[in-house]
Amino acid sequence: MATFVAEIRDAQGTLKKQKIEAESAREARATLRGQGLTVQDIKKAQTFQETLESLGQFDIGEYTASVTVRDKAIFSRQMAVMVNAGVPIVRSLGVLSDQCDNPKFKKALVTLSNDVQQGNNMSESMRKFPDCFDNLYVAMIQAGEVGGVLDDVLNRLSKLLEDDARLQNQIKSAMSYPTTVGSIAIIVFLAMTIFLIPTFAAIFEDLGTELPAFTQMMLNISAFLRGPSLAAPDTNYNVVFALIGLVGSKIGFDKYYATPIGKKQVDALSLKMPVFGDLIEKTAVARFCRTFGSLTRAGVPILTSLDIVRDTAGNQTIADAVDNAKEEVQSGGMICQAIDRAKVFPNMAIQMMSIGEETGELDTMLMKVADFYEDEVEQAVHAMTSMLEPLMIVVIGAMVGSILLSMYLPMFKVFEDFG
Numbered sequence: 001m002a003t004f005v006a007e008i009r010d011a012q013g014t015l016k017k018q019k020i021e022a023e024s025a026r027e028a029r030a031t032l033r034g035q036g037l038t039v040q041d042i043k044k045a046q047t048f049q050e051t052l053e054s055l056g057q058f059d060i061g062e063y064t065a066s067v068t069v070r071d072k073a074i075f076s077r078q079m080a081v082m083v084n085a086g087v088p089i090v091r092s093l094g095v096l097s098d099q100c101d102n103p104k105f106k107k108a109l110v111t112l113s114n115d116v117q118q119g120n121n122m123s124e125s126m127r128k129f130p131d132c133f134d135n136l137y138v139a140m141i142q143a144g145e146v147g148g149v150l151d152d153v154l155n156r157l158s159k160l161l162e163d164d165a166r167l168q169n170q171i172k173s174a175m176s177y178p179t180t181v182g183s184i185a186i187i188v189f190l191a192m193t194i195f196l197i198p199t200f201a202a203i204f205e206d207l208g209t210e211l212p213a214f215t216q217m218m219l220n221i222s223a224f225l226r227g228p229s230l231a232a233p234d235t236n237y238n239v240v241f242a243l244i245g246l247v248g249s250k251i252g253f254d255k256y257y258a259t260p261i262g263k264k265q266v267d268a269l270s271l272k273m274p275v276f277g278d279l280i281e282k283t284a285v286a287r288f289c290r291t292f293g294s295l296t297r298a299g300v301p302i303l304t305s306l307d308i309v310r311d312t313a314g315n316q317t318i319a320d321a322v323d324n325a326k327e328e329v330q331s332g333g334m335i336c337q338a339i340d341r342a343k344v345f346p347n348m349a350i351q352m353m354s355i356g357e358e359t360g361e362l363d364t365m366l367m368k369v370a371d372f373y374e375d376e377v378e379q380a381v382h383a384m385t386s387m388l389e390p391l392m393i394v395v396i397g398a399m400v401g402s403i404l405l406s407m408y409l410p411m412f413k414v415f416e417d418f419g
Helices: 025-034 048-056 060-064 069-084 089-098 103-117 122-126 135-147 150-207 213-226 238-258 260-270 276-297 302-311 316-330 335-342 347-359 362-418
Strands: 002-009 015-022 038-044
Touching: 002 025, 015 025, 025 038, 069 089, 069 103, 069 150, 089 103, 103 122, 122 135, 135 150, 135 276, 135 302, 150 213, 150 276, 150 362, 213 362, 238 260, 260 276, 260 316, 276 302, 276 316, 276 347, 276 362, 302 316, 316 335, 335 347, 347 362
Parallel strands: none
Antiparallel strands: 002 015, 002 038
C-alpha cells in the first residue's frame, strides 16, 4: 500500500487536501469518487529519502520557467496535426518533447510519453503537472480520449488557447503604454522636484520676496523628498518611508484580496469602474462563453464544465453566478436564468444563451457570443488606447509645466515690484 495526497472538492465545492492509502493512484481516485468527491489532482506522498533525492536532482531552470498560454497552444496544434496524420501518441509526445525549449514543459512531455507508453491515459498523466495543464485542458483531453476524437479536441484547445492569448495580449498592449509613460512621468517629476527646485529655492531665499502659495507648496514637496537638511543628507529617510508605505499598501491589499470577502468586494467594484469596468465585464463574458462552449462541444459533462468555468472565471462575482447556475441545473432549471439573476452579464448574452438552451445548440450560441464580445473587447482596447495616448501627453505636460510655473511665478512678482 502507498500513501497518496489528493486535492479534492466536496459536495459544497470546497477545495481541500486529503491523504489516502491505496495500491495505485487510479485506485485512490476511484475510492474518492465513490465517496462523492471530485478529484482535482492526486500524487504519491514522498518519503524523507525521496525528498532528499529530489532535492539532489533540483533544476533551477525547471523551477523558474513558466508554461505560457502560447506554449500550450503551439503544443496542442502540433499534437493535433500529428495525431490526425496517424502518428502514435507516444512518438508524437517524444518528438514534441525533443524540440521543446521550455525545461518545465519538456519534463512534463517526457513524463507524459513514458506514462502513455506504460498504458496510462494521457489525461491522467497530465494531472501530475497542474502548472502545465490546468483542469480545463485535462477535462477536454479526457473527453477526447473517451470519444475517440482526440485530434478534434486538440484543435479546439489550440483555437481556445490562441484566442485567449490574443485577448490577453490586447489588454496588455493597451496597458503597456500608460504604464510606461506614467513611470517616465513619475521619474521626471521626482528628478525635477529633487534636483531642479532646490536650485531655485536658493535664488528665492536671496531675493527675500514673498513666495506664491503654489511655489511654496512645490518647495515643501521638494524639502520632504530631499530630507530635513541639505547639510545632513544621511538623515534623508523620507523617500524610503514613502516607498515602504507604498510597498506595505500593496502587500496589505494583496492580503485582503486573498480573503474570500476581500476578493468578492474588490471584484464586484472592478466591474463598476468607469471605462475599465465595461472592459473587464466584456472580457469575462468572452472568456466564460469561449471556455464553456469549448467544454460542452468537446463532450465534457455540463456540471464538470461549470466547475471548470467557475475556477477559470478570474472574477469572484462571475464565479458566484456560475455556482448559482450549477445549483439551478442540478435542480432541473436553466443556466441562463441563474446567471440573469446575478446581474453580471449583459442582457444580449443572456438572451442568446437562453435561445441556445431552448434549441439544444448552447455550444454554438456560446461560441457566437464569445466571438461578438471578443470583437467588442478589441474595439474597446483600441478606443481606450487612442484616448490614453493624448491624455498621458497632457498629464506629462501639466506636471512639467506646473513645476516650471511654480519656479517662475516668484520672478514675475519680483519684476512687478521693481517695475
